[in-house]
Amino acid sequence: MREQRHRRAAARILALCLCAGMALAAFAGCGKKDDKKTAKSQSSSAPAKTMYINPLTGTETEDSYVTQNRPVAVMINNIKAALPQYGIGSADILYEVVAEGGITRMLALYTDYRAVPKIGSVRSARPYYIALAQGHGATLIHYGTSWQADDLLYENGIETVDGMALSETAFFFDEERWESGYNREHCSFTGSDYITAGLQAKDISLAGTPRTAFHFYGAKENVSPFSYGKAAEVTFSFSGYADDRLVYDTQTDTYQKYEYGQPQVDQASGATLAFTNAFILFDNIYVISDEGHMGCDLEAGTGYYFTGGAYKPISWKKGGLDDALTLYEEDGSELKVRPGQSYIAIVGENMRDALQVTPGQQAQGDTSSTSQQ
Structure with a gap:
């Protein structure tokens, strides 16, 4: 009897232990599930x-x-003898306008110059380049001026970073380039550290709210299709000296830029210049001095917008020195522009007929079949 009671007691104890173990396991499992739910909740x-x-x-x-x-x-600097250039492929906006002798110079705008160690070569400023920079609220970095540009800066109290005063602070001379046969005027460069030093030397602060360049499409906004014409290739001319070409690349959805019969390359990256947006704007451009310096009205005019392998006519307006360049649809509403880097060519009205647009293959977002000019 006593032995049977001991056996029954042992069985009850074993059963209780098993139940307790199962309960603990179930509790632990619930804990893991709760932990997973909590982690998932925290992650989301x-x-x-x-x-x-x-x-x-x-x-x-x-x-x-x-x-x-x-x-x-x-x-x-954009004269053929000064090529290749450095840092221009990193520019957010790149302007090109004719200068004396039919050559062109460029104005490269950078929202954040700090990631571009070498830019140039750098040359002297002209009044219309100053006006374009002022329209963006940008601080101009240049190496000298024409006398007209110097007067404009002085009369309007515009502070710039000029290599004529800061040659060893805001710029550096590329000795290797010079020794390889380049003229001295094609060997002056700037870049991130040098621009910072130049701004500090002139006590110029960039702090402030920047101006928005264009009326951009939103990141998730559908781009309105162009019904005007396709543009696989665009040929235009600033003068008898400088012809340019834009070729649409379907792989990158950008226009690649050519000049002097070859791709225009940023030597820093080895890549051909490529732009989501390209604008050709026509304006009155004329000689203003015996030295052959050019003037540019920069008041208002017409032009074309190229993007996604298609194009359409637009109008533009600037006006005052500090006024922004604004682009419009034919109906007068402000032009909506695709996000991305932009190239803006300002071409003389006398060169309008040199513009040629080749339709090529079907363009993105384009429903037309005939090229128009």
Whole structure:
């Protein structure tokens, strides 16, 4: 009897232990499920990264610098003897306008110059380049001026970073380039560290809210299709000296730029210049001095907008020295522009007939079949 009671007691104890073990296992399992639910909940509720819009390109970035600082604008040497250039492929907006002798110079705008170590070569400024920079609220970086440009800067109290005063602070001379046969005027460069030093030397602060360059499409907004014409290739001329060509690349959805019969390359990257947006704007351009210096009205005119392998006519307006360049549809509404880098050619009215547009293959977002000019 006593032995049977001991056996029954042992069985009850064993049963209780098994029940307790199962309960603990179930509790632990629930805990793991709850942990997974909690982790999943925490993961899904993690805050999204704050994104900022680059005011010159309309593209998104995680760096708030672009919304808190004004851009810089660098005068770029574009004569054939000065090629190749450095840093221009990183420009957010690249202007090109004819200068004396039929050559062109460029104005490269950077929302954030800090990531571009070498830019140039750099040349002297002209009044219309100053006006273009002022329209963006940009600080001009240049190496000298024409006397007309010097007067304009003085009369309007415009502070710039000029290599004539800051040659060893804001610029550097490329000795290797000079020794290889380039003229001295094609060997002066600037870049991120040098621009910072030049701004500090002139006590110029870029802090402030930058101006938005264009009326950009939103990141998730559908681009309105162009019904005007296709544009696989665009040929235009600034003068008898300088012909340019834009060729649409379907792989990158950009226009690649050619000049002097060859691709225009940024030597820093080895890549051909490529732009989401290209604008050819016509204006009155004329000689204003015995030295052959040119003048440019920069008041208002017409032109064309090229993007996605298609194009359409537009109008533009600037006006005052500090006024922004504004682009319009034919109906007078402000033109909507795709986010991305932009090239803007300002061409004399006398060269309008030199513009040729080749339709090529079907363009993105284009429903027409006939090229028009």
